[in-house]
Amino acid sequence: MDNLSLKIPLRLQRFLLGYSGTSLATGLQVILLPWIALTVVNLPALQLGWVQASVLLPNLLLLLFGGAVADRRDPAVVSALACFGLSLCHTALLLCFTLSVISLPVLLAYGICLGICSAFLQPSRDNLVQRSAHNPKGRSSERCVQTTVTWMMLAQYGGQAAGMLLASRFDQWGLEFLLGVQIAALLLSAVFLLSLRERDVSVDVVEQRPHALILDGLSQTWRRPVLRELTALMAFNGFVHIGVFLVVLPLLAEGYGRGASYYATLQLAFVAGTVTATVTMLRRGQGPEPGRGILMCLLYSAALLVAISFGPTPLGLILLCLCWGAVAAASAGLGRGIVQLLAPADYRSRIISIYQLALFGSAALGALAAGVLSEYAAPLTTLLWAGILSFVAFVLAAVSGALRRIKVPDSTA
Structure with missing residues (x-):
């Protein structure tokens, strides 16, 4: 507590x-x-x-x-x-x-x-x-x-x-x-x-062209293996997980034939999962190894996607969406915490914007890909492939080890 x-x-x-x-x-x-x-x-x-x-x-x-x-x-x-x-x-x-x-x-x-x-x-x-x-x-x-x-x-x-x-x-x-x-x-x-606002903070007034500032932020992200791997992983999450959520979930709700109210229930279950996970992290903290937590969230996401691909009952899908929301919130919280800890102060806003662009920019592309795949195959097949790709991404990230090795000290002087 x-x-x-x-x-x-x-x-x-x-x-x-x-x-x-x-x-x-x-x-x-x-x-x-x-x-x-x-x-x-x-x-x-x-x-x-x-x-x-x-x-x-x-x-x-x-x-x-x-x-x-x-x-x-x-x-x-x-x-x-x-x-x-x-x-x-x-x-x-x-x-x-x-x-x-x-x-x-x-x-x-x-x-x-x-x-x-x-x-x-x-x-x-x-x-x-x-x-x-x-x-x-x-x-x-x-x-x-x-x-x-x-x-x-x-x-x-x-x-x-x-x-x-x-x-x-x-x-x-x-x-x-x-x-x-x-x-x-x-x-x-x-x-x-x-x-x-802080009135007494002196701001560096050396002028740079906007494209130079952006390239400098990209360079700072690329130089740090943890931020580089985290940004790539968030791009994957946006493309596979958010893209699937935006397209396949409403298709599944329609397939159950329960109308818009059922889809709204799935959305509320997802939100309830995000709030539950966030409150849990407030009570217990994010832990000394947030990178390992992100990798485990990726593994849990793979398992959830595969489970949904088997066609659960309407109540089962609601419960799985609840779990999906909890995993998504935990992954997002841990990732944003790592960015806040590792991004240099002078580059923090740029690195945050790169992180967000990787996540949401890839989500738009992922939604298009999920729509195309669901058009030529069943939505459940799209979920199965998303789960398989998530497991592959988990293995690759675990082998790389940059995120896995992050440790947050318990105390500092």
């Missing part, structure tokens, strides 16, 4: 409130944007895909640049400005809805602006972990960073779940109210994140 303190320091409270507010807005956005496209604008499936891509593509294209900016400026200021930009995006959409001028071009412009602001928010917000980490007497700074990362993950999953639950009341509360909640959450998040 020593890792789950009842008294959270004020600085960490502000960080978690800011992080959970942005996550709540994201949870709302995930549901509201496609729902607006389908029910308000009545877009067909192909145009819905364009709207979804309008959010994702700018984020992926500018993520590395956003990390470079956060390394050259105070990340608290960058993240607060990004929150303010997102609130302006939602305010503009609210105005368009009020004036009844929402259309496909409006949604595309809205999605592009969301993607641009998110590209600056993600790396700068995660860079504030070190600044927010609390170091009580007798605890190592490494363990404090790990605990702060776990708190951050809990704020992320909890905020997103709350946002999704709010969005589920769309028919009762209406779009205006939910957009207002998004705007308020982001403005409050901007205030909390801005309060973490």
Whole structure:
């Protein structure tokens, strides 16, 4: 219980409130944007895909640049400005809805602006972990960073779940109210994140071209075997695991013939697993060998994918999704903790953006690959191949040994 303190320091409270507010807005956005496209604008499936891509593509294209900016400026200021930009995006959409001028071009412009602001928010917000980490007497700074990362993950999953639950009341509360909640959450998040700025920190003002900053961050990642292996493994997770989750899971839910409510139940089971795993890590810590934990999560993922490929019962699939969420949250928390510990301070935002780009950029490609494979074979076959590939990746990573050899000391002077 020593890792789950009842008294959270004020600085960490502000960080978690800011992080959970942005996550709540994201949870709302995930549901509201496609729902607006389908029910308000009545877009067909192909145009819905364009709207979804309008959010994702700018984020992926500018993520590395956003990390470079956060390394050259105070990340608290960058993240607060990004929150303010997102609130302006939602305010503009609210105005368009009020004036009844929402259309496909409006949604595309809205999605592009969301993607641009998110590209600056993600790396700068995660860079504030070190600044927010609390170091009580007798605890190592490494363990404090790990605990702060776990708190951050809990704020992320909890905020997103709350946002999704709010969005589920769309028919009762209406779009205006939910957009207002998004705007308020982001403005409050901007205030909390801005309060973490450090006025007396001198920033290196040596100017470099953006591409030079990005290449420098890539070089720093490549020089460190652990970060290099971790980034490659996260790219694999995004391509195989997230890609399969996005495409195959709804296909399986449809195959069971239980309607959209069953698919929502699977999603909630996955979220429940992420929250359970995160709370467990808060109580027990991430452990002295986080790299071994990531490898074991990869092995567990392989076993879960193979188990689902055998076609479980509807209840069995819900339970397996619960376990899948727990494994995914544990792997994500351990990976982000390692990045926070090993990334040099001057390059931290860039390395975080590289890590995120590897994970989510490959997820987009993995979703396409999973869709193609599921089109020509059964979705269960796609899951089986994903499980086999995960086992192969586990063996290769274990043989390499870079992640396996990471050790976090119990205490430091």
